[in-house]
Amino acid sequence: MSDVFDELKWRGLMANSTDEAALAEHLETGPVTFYVGFDPTAPSLHMGNLVQLMVARALQRAGHRPLILVGGSTGLIGDPKETAERVLNSKETVAGWVARIQRQVSLFVDFEGPSAARLVNNLDWTSGLSVLDFLRDIGKHFPVNRMLAREVVKARLEEGISYTEFSYVLLQSLDYLELHRAYGCTLQFGGSDQWGNITAGVELVRRADGGHVHALATPLLTKADGTKFGKTESGTVWLDPEMTSPYAFHQFFLNAEDAKVIEYLKVFSERPRDEIEELARKTAAAPHLRAAQRALADDITALVHSPAERDAAVAAAAALFGRSDLAGLSEPTVASVVAELNGPSLEVGAELPTVVDVLAASGVVASKSAARRAINEGGAYVNNVRVNDPDARLAETDLLHDRYAITRRGKRTVGAVSLLRG
Template identity: 85%
Template structure:
């Protein structure tokens, strides 16, 4: 078996393949040109996309050549979803997202050397194609009965599906055909929800050019309760730091369930089997140390953002729970922390509010009377300093970077307020 196929299998990254044994032999035989696509249906990639980038990194390390497709044409259409018809984004919006996502994906692969990656955009070969050529050269190879049998199409037939979304599979299949003819691409992979589109591309190459090519699908990652991985109460976990801060990103992985953390480590960390086996042992023997969660959060934050952002996230968490000084955190990092804590914004007029009012506003206590009890018991903190006087008021020097206050009750209940001048 191919070493890289064996690694992908061990890491749990192979849900389906057209022929696993044949694909392993193909990868073992020599450098393979492969492609993975990303549709610009949002201004950033998310955690599901990162799964595909990790597969691409593993294949490139093994000497294979990546084609990273950002779908300037398929992004204008949108893959059909069971939930209903998509709202079409404007051409200008999609073009802007193409550029943004291209800049994101190129950070993860090497664009130099014998296995250099290449960015491609399917708008380059579809924009000048006539409807007649599309129907004759591509549509001719797609039996409608096969298209109607696709699960997502069957789910939409009762309420209706536009011809636009119905024909998406033809566009994506044409990408494989084009990339095979131009670059000799013989492997496409993507998420398991794309398996129908991916295998349709394999079939198109067989029908149109008589070529046998390969396909692979990665599994859908889920949380322990079966819900979609990469989703939080506040929304999707994005790779763009402006949409999900490095601190929030690090915290998301730091809170991975014990039952799932090793699965996530295999996918998102490039640690060796021996290292991950040791972390798995620690999950069983010393789960309270959360060594696997720390390794996962550190590795993935360093990869997606940078080692410096990882260090800042770790420092912010330490400061938040009283293990270091909050006033040493950069304003941008502290602002991310405050945003993650959903801090209320309080107006600043003349006199600043009292400590009891601030504790209540931040949500660490349910009422002012509870704030007073917490102070009396010695368990109330502002900026990691114990509050001793329930009648004290904030002064300007209490505002970190002139606008933030971090509150805490006991060791673990943390909140914040942000002040804004009117």
Template identity: 75%
Template sequence: MTSAVLDELKWRGLLANSTDEEALAAALEAGPVTFYVGFDPTAPSLHFGHLVQLIVARHLQEAGHRPLMLVGGSTGQIGDPRDSGERTLNPKEVVAGWVERIRGQVEQYLDFDGPAAATVVNNLDWTGEMSVLDFLRDIGKHFPVNRMLARDVVRKRLDDGISFTEFSYVLLQSLDYLELHRRYGCSLQFGGSDQWGNITAGVELVRRADDARVHALATPLMTKADGTKFGKTEGGAVWLDPALTSPYAFHQFFLNAEDAKVVEYLKVFTRRSHEEIEELARQTAEQPHLRAAQKVLADDVTALVHSPQERDAAVAAASALFGRSDLRDLPGAVLAGVVAELGGAELPAADGMPSVVDVLKRSGVVASRGAARRAITEGGAYINNVKVADVDAVIGADDLLDGRFVIARRGKRTVGAVTLVDAP
């Protein structure tokens, strides 16, 4: 038995594991399947790794299957155990606020009308009303402690210690599958491959508690070419919230995708056809300097997560940044995103207007004031894409973009920025 949607997920590299692929394919072909994927609000936004799960949910919904998008109001108060040590628990009211923010993010990727309409659910609805005794009697009795101790993350944490709170997380996530199976007839859960132990524990709980057979699949984790992970704990997280990662920075992240990974990302994150992706793969192999695949990837994913308008603004910002169009044409919000990505220094306006030499140094495009002077005399220094010829030049009010930013450039590619704080 094969399934068209399962075959598509496999071709796109979105299937890392499943409990029984043949049985799952048969279920998907037999009729609409209700499925769920969960997101714990352990931060104020989802990041690009979560986007994989949203895209899988969209593939399944477009094939006629019904999504349950779970935002973990209860599991988010606990947090899945990490190899690195015990989590700091966030206040309940903070988690509640993050639940609503993440609910809003999830809702933009799926259809909430029609026969396969999506539903957002919160697991606090059933755990919040459950007593400790009921939880231990009805759920805990189905979990052999020896199996829980055998979990990789628990084994790694035993020497340094793991709290009962985090040790019990697997019971809470498994309870979600049982409740969604009972309330909505849910028979498929999926998530990242790092959640496989929790996911299969839920499958087992449904079998033990209700004598029912349900399914699970896992998606691969997105990695760099050297095998290291992306994610908020590895530094440099790429958030879906534009207030945390600007559309410009988001676009730049995908534009800088490694040649060795860009085709993989195209399959995962875009709607491009097999033929289009194969053509982009050919271009990457034969003319990697053109970065055709990276441009398509960055444009498509930015339009998906933010909007076509934000994509166009990000492309325009990159063009202006390197002198191909006028920086003054960029809206203030776009400029703010560019400056945030460049990471320039803040200069107090009360200290007066800085010299061009100071701006070149404080923006990071040169290492010293002497190097700034040399760049000017050699004709390689630019302020807002205008070449500077005078080593004694001072920034004027007219040089401030959006009344506060100055973009500095050395040569063709080295760009930085400064921001005048409390600028007039």
């Protein structure tokens, strides 16, 4: 227990804390019950949520007890954004997302043993709470002038903010008070963008019960240019394999920038310090080998999806560039590769398209004439087989799983198509 505070600091997982020395002592003196919350604002958790789950795993390994909260009530309200009012989702939608996210978070912590985790839902203690009781018992502890001073509220005052979102901080603070009373919870953590809500909960516990509790916030991970990490051109990187395939997930981390990869490795890999420091030395000496990127992508894909899905993603990447056989890949893996390559669908009838048509449609060449030139120059491939005849037509035996064709020009330009039967 005495090492976890230093580990979190070394891994760059502490941006703020209510009292650093007091928190370090608190974590050292015995098992602490802590909580981290996730609002169901989408059907899946994302990369920012995974940062919090890595902190929870580290604390649990050190002997502390997790309460993993999925916000069935706070998800109905929505934490205020700086830009505009949130669109409220239906109760049925939020309930469905709660169930999905509960299943996701259950994969990351242990629900057995002396430090067993517990899932909690704040709808359990808010659904029966009357407005009068909420205003009398909770609202009286929140000075309006301090609520107005919150950065997110100030950013919205000119355009307007609903009372619903304005009061969100009361609901989240109530969570801390309830978990402190019911389970002796004395630590809450979350992203640095939640720091105002988190410290409001600390203050509510003090005002309502005279309790002394702790809080910490993790930093917002960014790319080298300062933009938010965890988004691609196609959108958010999700933990749900149906929303971001394991192959795309692995590729995302494999493409981490040299300048940031060790920072990400400290957060998302559970390798010990000496291994990470060795990878840092290798990256500095030979960045072209991308040893840290491979370690990062392999570790996080195995954790979030499974070792088998990690192996499938590695095999797919190797096969894509001709280093192994594409035919050995499963259909879901091939489908995810085609989707990641933005492979178009081609409608076909009794006759399959020509290789020239497929090369042009997949985008590895700019035109059909360019496809013919690539074939004549010996640099065109379909499913890693060099094409020699510019007049050739695809055969059924050329297709992966009866519908997919992976195209390549030269060593690095890769595309794909999927065939739709008429």
